Amino acid sequence: MVPPPALVAVPMSRDNACRRVERFPLIAGMESQQVTTSMALATHFIRRELRNRYLGSLSGGLWALLQPLAQLAIYGFVWAYVFKMRLPGGDASPAAVVPFLALGVWPWNAFAESISRSATVIQENAGLIGKVALPRSVLVIATTSSSFLLHGVGFCAILTVLSLLGMPIALIKLPLALLAFAMLYVLALGFAFLFAAVQVFVRDLSQVLAQIMPLWMFVSPVLYSREFLPQAYRGWLDFNPFTFYPEFFRALLLGLGTVEPFVIFRTLMIAVAACALGYAVFQRLDSRFEDFL
Amino acid sequence: MNAVAGDNLLVEARDLGKSYPKVFRPRDRLRALGKLLLGRNDIDSVAVLRDVNLSVRRGESLGLIGENGAGKSTLLKLLTGVLTPTSGSVAVRGRVGALLELGAGFNPEYSGRENIAMSAALYGLNGDEMRNKLPEIIAFADIGRYIDEPVKHYSSGMVVRLGFAIVAALKPDLLITDEVLAVGDESFQKKCIRWMEEFLDAGGTLILVSHSMYHIQKLCRQALWLREGAVAAAGDVFEVTQAYLAYHERKLAGAVQPISLAAAQGLEFHLLGFAVNGIAQEMPVFVDAGSSLRLRVRVHSRDGRVPVIGIGIARADGTPLYGLTTEIDGVQPREDGEKAYVAEIEFQNLALLPGAYTLKAHAADTEGVRLFDTLERGAVVRGKTREFGLIRLQHLWRDVESLPVPIRSSASER
Missing domain, CATH: 2.70.50.60 (abc- transporter (atp binding component) like domain)
Known part of the structure; x- marks a missing residue:
């Protein structure tokens, strides 16, 4: 049995207003058994989320596989045969469009889905938060993690399948791609923390996000690449924190274009900064959630 | 000496206060968000709890009483860490088992079994510990096949049974419960009370909210009466509950001060x-x-x-x-x-x-x-007098003699 943890400790601050010392601090001054608790909790929530979304639904685990495949098939058909897109500088066959799209669609799905699901997670768990003292950040982490786990597995699976079908995918570099996937996870976590906290106060946020996320996809090189844009607009893509990921995956796995090491470093810094900022906002608002839920 | 006292003090609240923000329109929420992000705490708010001081030592049992809306549940939520105090401080040591507002945060969509797993994770139990305790919990809850049905199909009594069974299995140092006994049926109430008595005998610490003075007096040795968010009285359970009951009698007689x-x-x-x-x-x-x-x-x-x-x-x-x-x-x-x-x-x-x-x-x-x-x-x-009425009037007997033997019985009036 776990020895009794110090559950609540609230020192008095100067202005007599009280701030909670995070009972399960995730970064600083963390005690090992609190980590264990938080980890156990996160694992529980992730498992529940995964089971809920797929095993609980009618078609079961099959849906997890079929849904992105269907999405890719539709995009591939529309882009290759309706819009007659051909890859610049590479293989000019219609089939080559499929791995190109897959490398944009999977990361985007993981990113967009984790953000929009996390945005409402605090609000949806109001009942739990109002009755049990739990580290609320775990809810956000679990939601984001389950989206990335699911789409990460799908990402690996589709690339393996496409490679087996004879597509020119450098499967040997997949571990490197997964490192970039982890960077994307860190970036997504930052947005997830930020939106989850703000949603408690501004209830319209989730509706606004539902409008913004598709727009965001179309200003990112998910279904196209930089070369498709007029020269004058290509530079604008660098202001989009998501741009790096499809470009990196395509350069790494398909050999389309190049990515400077400096850009990789900059992207890493952006992801870490976004995560830290999102978490800071979340922490600042955390103690007031229950007043506004 | 000091360290020993510190170890035994499980709950300590000093000048504890809680205010809820007054937010009615979306614009208020936005303004509150802005102020919080800037680190300002001057949000327009209503105080629901003021200057509560309390301490509970290991092995003590405290009953919280008060009318609806007096702040009892808010106080419990502050003690369990669900709410953050607006002013003052609260420190709670030891493993805390809490049943707030019946149900311990169950998810209505999940089965009883899944909710047990979630509660166990919330209390930091790992999978093995949880599996070991599962039969005990299911036996204590005694809700039959409902354990595999979603909690939304439960009666409120069943929810409480399950919640209490989980908390009981956790063997907390401090048990905090909010009106659990009011919902369960007669046999479950007896089971709970028996469990709580054993828990107290074994050195457990209890904070109980109840509107039943019978339960409070049976289980608690200390009581704290909250009125309008402030402590009206605190101390020995019989004195406080009597004061509380007397207050209600006066209130029913229409005599209690009408102004807050x-x-x-x-x-x-x-x-x-x-x-x-x-x-x-x-x-x-x-x-x-x-x-x-x-x-x-x-x-x-x-x-x-x-x-x-x-x-x-x-x-x-x-x-x-x-x-x-x-x-x-x-x-x-x-x-x-x-x-x-x-x-x-x-x-x-x-x-x-x-x-x-x-x-x-x-x-x-x-x-x-x-x-x-x-x-x-x-x-x-x-007093021990046997005179009748309300007031002793000044008097003098005339033409009488003293009784040879005083026939005073040992009247023992309170």
Whole structure:
């Protein structure tokens, strides 16, 4: 049995207003058994989320596989045969469009889905938060993690399948791609923390996000690449924190274009900064959630 | 010495206060968000709990009583860490098992079994520990096949059974429960009470909210009475529950001060304090018949004018016995601080016979015409006399002889 943890400790601050010392601090001054608790909790929530979304639904685990495949098939058909897109500088066959799209669609799905699901997670768990003292950040982490786990597995699976079908995918570099996937996870976590906290106060946020996320996809090189844009607009893509990921995956796995090491470093810094900022906002608002839920 | 005391103090709250923000429109929420992000805490809010001090040591049992809306649940939520205090501090040590508002945060969509797993994860149990405890929990809850059905199909009694079973299996150092006993059926109530008694005998610590004075008196040795978010009385369970019950009797008799504290503070005159024999707490004061009764009243005068202070003594059912004012006796309260006046009256050789009485203090304007504020205290007069009625009247027997042997039985009245 776990020895009794110090559950609540609230020192008095100067202005007599009280701030909670995070009972399960995730970064600083963390005690090992609190980590264990938080980890156990996160694992529980992730498992529940995964089971809920797929095993609980009618078609079961099959849906997890079929849904992105269907999405890719539709995009591939529309882009290759309706819009007659051909890859610049590479293989000019219609089939080559499929791995190109897959490398944009999977990361985007993981990113967009984790953000929009996390945005409402605090609000949806109001009942739990109002009755049990739990580290609320775990809810956000679990939601984001389950989206990335699911789409990460799908990402690996589709690339393996496409490679087996004879597509020119450098499967040997997949571990490197997964490192970039982890960077994307860190970036997504930052947005997830930020939106989850703000949603408690501004209830319209989730509706606004539902409008913004598709727009965001179309200003990112998910279904196209930089070369498709007029020269004058290509530079604008660098202001989009998501741009790096499809470009990196395509350069790494398909050999389309190049990515400077400096850009990789900059992207890493952006992801870490976004995560830290999102978490800071979340922490600042955390103690007031229950007043506004 | 100090370390030992520190180890045994499981709960300590100092000047604990909680305010809820006043947010009605989306714009208020946005403004609150902005202020919080800037690190400002001056959000327009309503206080629901003020200056609560309490400490609970290992092995103690504390009952929380009070009317609906008095702040009991808010206090429990502060103690469990679900809510963050607005002012003051709270420290809780040890493993805490809490059942707040029945249900311990169950997800209605999931089965009982899945909710057990979630609660276990929330309490930091790993998979093995959880699996070991599962049969025990299911046996204690005793809800049959419902354990595999979604919690939304449960009756409220079943939810409580499951919640209590989980908390019981966790073997907490401190158990905090909110009205669990009110919902369960007779046999489950008995089971819970038996469990809690065993828990207390084994050195467990309990904080219990209940509207049943029977349960409070049965399980708790200490009690704390919350009224309008502040501590009205705290101490021995029997004294506090009696004070609380007496308050309700007076309230039913329509005699309890009709004005709330907040409203009274805006009045021209309001009472700052009413001490009976030096005790300012809202507890029934025990007085021996024939001893002296001192009532000290402090009044705040908004405009600095001298108030008239009135004193009344009534039976517990409201029948007035005696009343007078400073103006009737031709005296006036003495100034005691800025815009505050005080007067003390002493009833020597108290003529009240043993029983329960209500003492009243009134604040009236300088002319003694308009009554502004009233405070009441319960008083219990103790004595062993067998006289009848309410008041001993001055008397003398004539043409009598003393009895040869006093036939006093050992009357033991409270």
